[in-house]
Amino acid sequence: MIRDLFILFFGAAVVNNFVLYRFLGICPFLGVSKKTESAAGMGAAVTFVMTLANLATWLVYNYVLEPNGLLFLQIVSYILIIATLVQLIEMYMKKYQQVLFKAFGIYLPLITTNCAILGLTLINTIDGNDLISTVVFALGGGAGFTLALLIMSGIRERLELADLPKPLEGAPIALITAGILAMAFGGFGGML
Amino acid sequence: MADDDSLFGTFIRGCWVQNPVLRLLLGMCPTLAVTNTAVNGLVMGGATLFVLVCSAMLISLFRRFIPAKVRIPIFIVVVATFVTIADYMLAAFIPEIHKILGIFVPLIVVNCIILGRIEAFASKNGVVQSLADALGSGLGFTLGLLVLASIREALGFGTIFGYAVFWAGFKPMLVMVLPPGAFLTLGFLIGFMNWYDQRQAKLACVECGGECE
Numbered sequence: 001m002i003r004d005l006f007i008l009f010f011g012a013a014v015v016n017n018f019v020l021y022r023f024l025g026i027c028p029f030l031g032v033s034k035k036t037e038s039a040a041g042m043g044a045a046v047t048f049v050m051t052l053a054n055l056a057t058w059l060v061y062n063y064v065l066e067p068n069g070l071l072f073l074q075i076v077s078y079i080l081i082i083a084t085l086v087q088l089i090e091m092y093m094k095k096y097q098q099v100l101f102k103a104f105g106i107y108l109p110l111i112t113t114n115c116a117i118l119g120l121t122l123i124n125t126i127d128g129n130d131l132i133s134t135v136v137f138a139l140g141g142g143a144g145f146t147l148a149l150l151i152m153s154g155i156r157e158r159l160e161l162a163d164l165p166k167p168l169e170g171a172p173i174a175l176i177t178a179g180i181l182a183m184a185f186g187g188f189g190g191m192l
Numbered sequence: 193m194a195d196d197d198s199l200f201g202t203f204i205r206g207c208w209v210q211n212p213v214l215r216l217l218l219g220m221c222p223t224l225a226v227t228n229t230a231v232n233g234l235v236m237g238g239a240t241l242f243v244l245v246c247s248a249m250l251i252s253l254f255r256r257f258i259p260a261k262v263r264i265p266i267f268i269v270v271v272a273t274f275v276t277i278a279d280y281m282l283a284a285f286i287p288e289i290h291k292i293l294g295i296f297v298p299l300i301v302v303n304c305i306i307l308g309r310i311e312a313f314a315s316k317n318g319v320v321q322s323l324a325d326a327l328g329s330g331l332g333f334t335l336g337l338l339v340l341a342s343i344r345e346a347l348g349f350g351t352i353f354g355y356a357v358f359w360a361g362f363k364p365m366l367v368m369v370l371p372p373g374a375f376l377t378l379g380f381l382i383g384f385m386n387w388y389d390q391r392q393a394k395l396a397c398v399e400c401g402g403e404c405e
Binding site for chain 2: 030
């Protein structure tokens with residue numbers, strides 16, 4: 001049991017990395033990876049919301065949508081759950097967790113349209129995971145997202161000083177770096 | 193050309209001048225994920241175009257009745273409804289491709305191009321103008337996907353839409369249809385666009401003798 005959960009976590013975080021292998025959450029990956037600090041903030045915020053969102057959608061799917069034959073409402077209800085959750089977390093933090101609110105700050109509202117969150121809830125539903133696996137999978141996905149963001153931001157901080165051909169500056173070199181990074185992560189491919 | 197407010201100008205702006213994939217870098221996830229073959233890219237572009245056009249027109253029609261404070265949730269629900277329709281239609285008519293595209297069809301909901309065009313254009317302009325804008329951006333997105341997918345399929349499988357495009361002994365580079373190939377191809381493609389733009393700007397400057405700066 002514990003072994004299965006570990007494989008699930010490791011698979012989501014490293015082998016099938018959400019950003020570099022499944023292409024989820026590319027926008028924040030490119031947008032917020034210029035500084036290590038902001039990368040860490042974004043990673044933590046995503047992991048947090050991801051875990052809560054998967055918990056909520058699992059409950060709604062298994063206790064509301066499935067028993068009542070409302071599966072056609074899946075996409076609408078999931079995106080509404082995520083949007084509401086982000087809003088509630090933001091309100092709660094603003095009132096009771098000033099330190100965290102300052103740390104997550106601007107990243108929270110951006111998370112609603114982060115496809116890694118919605119994508120992960122859909123994958124969990126398709127795979128038919130139980131509640132514990134769902135939460136572990138979400139934690140793994142968040143850890144993988146944070147890992148990719150941190151590595152990328154480390155590289156990009158150095159790239160700032162590099163002498164690049166002018167047309168490749170900015171987004172193109174970030175994408176090429178991500179490609180090489182994805183090849184490196186491809187090395188984990190045969191592990192599971 | 194970017195300031196042209198005519199219907200055609202609006203269309204061209206979305207399609208080329210501000211191409212979502214190649215210039216604005218919006219909607220990156222589906223762009224990278226489903227462009228391993230030209231057919232997948234085309235279907236994904238078509239589905240996004242359908243959702244964008246339908247939701248932009250509906251919202252532009254009701255723009256006077258949508259309260260400003262709750263506009264984003266309303267936009268999202270409208271978009272999610274059309275995505276559900278697109279999802280079921282793809283599953284019914286082309287189930288094989290629907291299976292390959294997988295979760296990226298439902299993920300059209302969070303494609304920033306759609307919310308971006310609705311918020312920036314359709315919620316403020318008339319139905320016909322919004323239609324031109326949505327068609328432009330949607331076709332621009334499809335075009336970007338198709339170019340990227342064709343390059344990757346040609347280098348990775350040696351084919352485009354399943355037809356062989358290289359000589360007989362051509363050895364395909366498998367890496368191009370794997371995730372790293374997506375990042376590399378898009379990176380170089382955007383680099384090429386930048387190079388072309390900078391060259392054009394330079395040529396324009398030579399013509400007027402450097403006075404335009």
